[in-house]
Amino acid sequence: MFEDCFLCSTERSVTEERIIESLIEHIDEIVVIFDENGIIRKMNSICDEILPFTRAEVTGKDIYQLMDSGEVSEPIIIKMLEARKKVYKNIIYPTGKMIAYTAIPLFDSDDNIKGGVLTGRDISRIAKLDRIKRYNENEAPDADEIQEAREYVSISREMKKVKKMILRAARSDSSIFITGETGVGKEVVARYIHNNSSRREKPFIAVNCGAIPAELIESELFGYEEGAFSGARKRGKEGIIELVDGGTLFLDEIGELPYEMQKKLLRVIQENEVTRVGGVKPKKIDVRYVSATNITSEELRNPKKFRQDLYFRLSVIPIGVPPLRSRKDDIVPMCNHFLEIFNEKYQRNIRITKKVGDILTENPWYGNVRELKNLVERLVVLSSNDLVGEDQLQILMDLDSGMHENIGATSICDVNLHDFEEVSRPSVVINGDMTLDEAVRHVEQKMIKEAVDKHGSIQKAARALGIDPSTIHRKIKSGQIEI
Incomplete structure (x- = not known):
């Protein structure tokens, strides 16, 4: 849209120049006009709001000069002038802003390049929402579960009392601690609270504290800066707490949070600010915390297993969900x-x-x-x-229980589990359609899934099975097991 407006701008009349200035001022995107030598001629005022430098600092300077001085780090204009075609580039600034740039070349009638226009759109919020979406792909419920959260069934007297407390709690901004057996719907309650709170339009992220390896949970929750550790992403990464800013963070299986991490999380909650791993500058946050566990109150009150100061911070409003x-x-x-x-x-x-x-x-x-x-x-x-x-x-x-014979099955072969009495014995149907390797995988999948369902966490299931938790994490990540 800019080619006809800006071609040969140096030859335009004063009236035309004012029209151009008025036009770019009414565009809700960054607009930078430059000539064939890369000298910046015009910028609109939105540049002052978004960019880490002002118009006064760069107007009249050429892009090569700005590159040498370090004021500009990405040579998108230079690339466009050299390529003589549109160039696209997303740039993240130290302020955290992500700008999607498009550099458009302008030609005269003899196909000589006469300059160009650089436009930039702030996509920081879009990028953040996309990261929330990608993070939640494995954690967020499907449409069925969302409907459950909207229409939480509460016919019994017991659940009517719980629902009444939930609705009262939702109207506050207090931390909520949900307890109950595995499978009672603690996450559904957490989502119900969020959906009925003043934060309903903001993000909701559920984190299973027992499913993230201990060595990764700090960087997952708090994020990290570039170079914080080997393998860290260039420019670092926002943590879950930054992503959920303004919304609700659901910490499921909070009792499985490593003890050292409990201390760090407590500080974040107390100070309402988070510092990325490898960083020094804290960022203010506004997060509502809802936690849940299936472990007993006696275990929670054991200071050797769970920090009491964190427990009291998280349990301003305790909600117990009764078993079905x-x-x-x-x-x-x-x-x-x-x-x-x-x-x-x-x-x-x-x-x-x-x-x-x-x-x-x-x-x-x-x-x-x-x-x-x-x-x-x-x-x-x-x-x-x-x-x-x-x-x-x-x-x-x-x-x-695997005790029903499928059609066509000739026999049922129970696996002998000597030291695993807490999980029901799986069975494999021998019908010629399954190899020994497939049968072993089938039994393994069933045992692990039943152990996790029974014990409520990967760590406890691994202890019961006599295997390392990383084995279960690896099988889940590779798709061998669905929990």
Whole structure:
């Protein structure tokens, strides 16, 4: 759009010059006009707001001079003049601003280059949102879970009390500490709090403190500066706490946070500022902390395992989520809620009989809401009839323990687990379709998944299995296991 406006600008009348100045002043992007020698002729006022130097400091100087003095570090204008074509470049300044530049060459009628126009758009917020999105790809819930957070099922008296407390807590800015067994929906509660708070339009990031290796968690939470350690990215990296600024940080499995990191996190919470690894300048932050754990209050109050000063900082408002078996009135409504979600997802119309509802109500649900949700999805995906009865329910529930023979199976081979009594014995169906290696991987996957579900963290599961936590982390990262 600038080619016709700025070509041969030195020959334009005073009126035309004023039109150009007025035009660039009304553009909400950086605009820099320069001649064929790379001398900056005009800049609009937005440059003073975004760039680390002012118009007065650089107007009239050539780009080569500015490069030599260090005022400009990226030779985008020089590259454009040499290439005689559009050049694109994203530049991050020490202020943290990220600008997307486009350098456009201008030619006269004889195809001689007469200068050009540099435009720049501040994409700092877009880049930050993209980093939040990429970080959350493995942590954020799918659409089904988001819907659960909006419509948290609370029919029972127990959950009505919890929901009432949740809504009161959401209206405050206090730190919240959620406790409950694995699978009760602590993250759903955290999202429900965020979605009903004044921060609902800001980021929500969930961090599983037990899933990040101890040697990485500091740089993940706080970020790092360039050269902070071997392998660090050029220009450094924002940490999770910077990314969630203004929003809510959910620290799941907070009890698994390394003891030394607890001290550092406490300082961040107390001072409302974070310093990147390898950095010296702290950055002010505004973050609401919601934490969760499935460990007992006795363990949390053990000063050798968890810093008491951090615990009291995080637990201004404690919320205990009861297990599903103690709120039986919620089971059938929750089942119907999940049926609605998965029927829509898989284009089915699955329903359950009253007797099935009674069976579900009396089930102990040691895996809590997560176990119920998995079963309902299984019903929707595998049921041959729209109306699920007792027999079909029992078959589908038996799949959990691996005790139901698949069609065509000739036998079931249980794996002998001598020292692993806390996790149910997996079974492998021998039907000619699975090699020994595949069978071993199948058993390994099942054992690890069950151990994590039962113990609530990778560290505890690894201890129960007698393996190193890094083994589980590696298998999750490589896609061999889905937790």
